[in-house]
Amino acid sequence: MDSGAKEYSKNIQKAIKALQNGEMILLFDLEGREAETDFTIAANAVTPADVRWMRKDAGGLICVALDSEASEELGLPFMADIVREANQCSTALHKIVEKGGDLKYDSRSSFSIWVNHRDTRTGIPDNDRALTINKLGEIVDRTLKGEEVHFGSEFRTPGHVATLRAAKGLVHERMGQTELSIALAKIAGITPVMVVCEMLDDENGRALAKGDAKQYGKDYDLVFVEGEEVVEAYDIWLSSQ
Numbered sequence: 001m002d003s004g005a006k007e008y009s010k011n012i013q014k015a016i017k018a019l020q021n022g023e024m025i026l027l028f029d030l031e032g033r034e035a036e037t038d039f040t041i042a043a044n045a046v047t048p049a050d051v052r053w054m055r056k057d058a059g060g061l062i063c064v065a066l067d068s069e070a071s072e073e074l075g076l077p078f079m080a081d082i083v084r085e086a087n088q089c090s091t092a093l094h095k096i097v098e099k100g101g102d103l104k105y106d107s108r109s110s111f112s113i114w115v116n117h118r119d120t121r122t123g124i125p126d127n128d129r130a131l132t133i134n135k136l137g138e139i140v141d142r143t144l145k146g147e148e149v150h151f152g153s154e155f156r157t158p159g160h161v162a163t164l165r166a167a168k169g170l171v172h173e174r175m176g177q178t179e180l181s182i183a184l185a186k187i188a189g190i191t192p193v194m195v196v197c198e199m200l201d202d203e204n205g206r207a208l209a210k211g212d213a214k215q216y217g218k219d220y221d222l223v224f225v226e227g228e229e230v231v232e233a234y235d236i237w238l239s240s241q
């Protein structure tokens with residue numbers, strides 16, 4: 001960054017370092033939105049032990065967020081668009097598909113398709129999910145290097161790993177962990193393919209309260225980042241591009 005340019009906060013600097021080192025961080029979106037904290041880690045760094053950790057200690061859905069350009073390149077559309085098109089096969093889908101006003105916390109979801117890497121067996125064990133996740137990171141790395149790739153030769157759908165497609169304008173368009181995690185990846189200069197998984201409360205089954213998620217971060221020495229801090233850092237990063 002230019003001298004005189006605004007600097008990232010200490011907390012964001014710690015988060016960037018952790019992500020560059022392939023470590024897990026905790027990412028809270030926003031009060032008034034989901035108000036959820038997601039385990040968040042670079043897809044390229046995930047191990048079977050991380051998948052186990054996410055399903056046992058986070059407990060939400062293990063998803064992989066991809067930036068808009070990578071999604072476009074690989075041909076990963078929004079699931080809602082697929083279902084709208086598929087209405088030609090079953091008109092019941094017209095009533096099921098997500099519409100404006102359906103979600104209580106945002107104007108739309110970011111879901112794309114569910115995939116398994118073709119080298120997995122059933123797709124669900126920790127090693128299978130870690131493989132699918134790693135390979136999603138790898139195929140994006142390859143496209144970024146200009147290699148011509150064929151997504152369908154390596155992955156199949158339906159599968160056991162949910163992919164999420166980030167909004168083009170990232171955090172300026174949508175404030176989900178989909179966009180927040182990809183914004184962090186851009187700032188950190190790592191492949192824009194990130195794994196997110198919500199932390200749930202073992203006692204009541206709801207989203208884990210922010211205070212409890214923060215405490216978990218302290219107990220396990222994980223950086224806890226909030227959406228607003230990410231937006232501020234993303235704007236600093238954008239102005240340096």
Ligand SMILES: O=C(CO)[C@H](O)[C@H](O)COP(=O)(O)O
Pocket residue numbers: 029034036038060061063106109110164175176177178179196197198
């Ligand atoms: O719903 C979700 C998928 O389990 C999670 O909230 C995840 O954080 C991604 O979604 P979003 O970008 O909407 O926050």
Ligand SMILES: [Mg+2]
Pocket residue numbers: 034
């Ligand atoms: Mg959600």
Ligand SMILES: [Mg+2]
Pocket residue numbers: 029034036038176177178
């Ligand atoms: Mg979320």
